[in-house]
Amino acid sequence: MCRPAGQSGRTPGRSGGAGRAARSQSTSSSRGTSLVAWTAESDSESRSRIARMRGSRARQTRIRSLLLIAAAVVALAATGCGPTQVPTLSPATESVVVGPAADNLLAGDSQQLSALVNDGKGRPLLGRSISWTSLDPATATVSPTGVVSGRAPGTARIVATSAGLNGTAVITVWPTRTDPSECDTPKPGWIWCDDFEKDRLRSYFAHGGHDGDFVRLPGVGYGGSTGMRARFSHVGQVQAGFLHLAIGKTPWSYLRPVDSGTAVYREIYWRHFVKLQVGWIGGGGNKLSRAQSIVNRTWAQAMMAHVWSGALPGAEAYHLGIVPASTTDEAGRVLGTEYNDFAHFRWLGTAWSRTPIFDHMHVGKWYCIEAHANLGDPRQSNGVFELWINDALEARIAGLNWQGALTEYGINTVFLENYWNSGAPQVQ
Secondary structure (H helix, E strand, O other): OOOOOOOOOOOOOOOEOOOOOOOOOEEOOOOEEEEEEEEOOOOOOOOOOOOOOOOHHHHHHHHHHHHHHHHHHHHHHHHOOOOOOOOOOOOOOOEEEEEOOEEEEEOOOEEEOEEEEEOOOOOEOOOOOOEEEEOOOOOEEEOOOOEEEEOOOEEEEEEEEEOOEEEEEEEEEEOOOEOOOHHHOOOOOEEEEEOOOOOOHHHOOEEEOOOOOEEEEOOOOHHHOOEEEEOOOOOOOOEEEEEEEEOOOOOOOOOOEOOOOOOEEOEEEEEEEEEOOOOOOOOOOEEEEEEEEEOOOOOOEEEEEEEEEOOOOOOOOOOEEEEEEEOEOOOOOEOOOOOOOHHHOEEOOOEEOOOOOOOOOOOOOEEEEEEEEEOOOOOOOOEEEEEEEOOEEEEEEEEEOOOOOOOOOOOOEEEEEEEEOOOOOOOO
């Protein structure tokens, strides 16, 4: 899945800016983005998980407390019930609390830390000045405002100081590994892979560069590789560029597939890496990616698997959401007559990610975003839509009847989009 090369995972050998795919199931008939990969089926191996063991220090503290209590009881029994000596308690003191107290960064990533000065009862004291220091600057540096940046693999202690009091965060910096030739030899089951090291933009049936806002550049991708740089260059800008890919059987030649164009894909995975600049505001903009089934020359969509940001009415502003939709009835008739024919949409649910990747404490680092759409069986409500962030399953909707009895077309387009419905709040 979304793991550096050399580490185990569901799919072999991820590297910066490179795509992954798994084996395909079919019937015949890419804001900075460093990777685009679409696959047709998961490996049989289970998804790897990373779990951090926490609490061992807390367990040791509890054990020591129990031993001290036991020792006091023994001493009291040996000396009898003499006059009770009441100890004088020191007044509770202020403290500096840094958040997050521990985190992981890739070399080249950044993370905004926060520091609060609390009184003796844990209540925040506002208006206190904070200074920041890295005790291991070769591994990670920190700015005067608490933005820590990974420099080299290792562990760094970041200290926040206020009025002589200190709070500490432990930052572990991981190496980035890139393979600039990974997409040159696609693995079995891969439908498409683009690490942007070579210019493959002409393989997309449409690329919107939007006057230089969405362009392929060296050094902007994962691990310093080549990637796609997206920029909203003025306040209120709505469109900042896109990549549109066609796969499998399509209804006309404009939707030019990157494969043989005969497969009807009922299940795919698609994945890309995204990093937002430190200082990014406003949530995610709205559109990030979508997979869909386009069935005629008027762009009617039989189904859509939207991966949208939370900048939607009534939504969670800093989270990614999965929003499946359809314009077919149970008989498989496509009622939609054009692209985004909202009057004929059947909205099939919404689920939001746990990780708020667009808030100020989470921007500045690379995230691997992977989605999975399975149309299920014709006429059956057993389709699935899932979302992973950095190998963790964060949103899932099951029981979907996406296309009714329609089998002529499957999932045949995947879009990467930089689109802000209400316009960008700043240049970023």
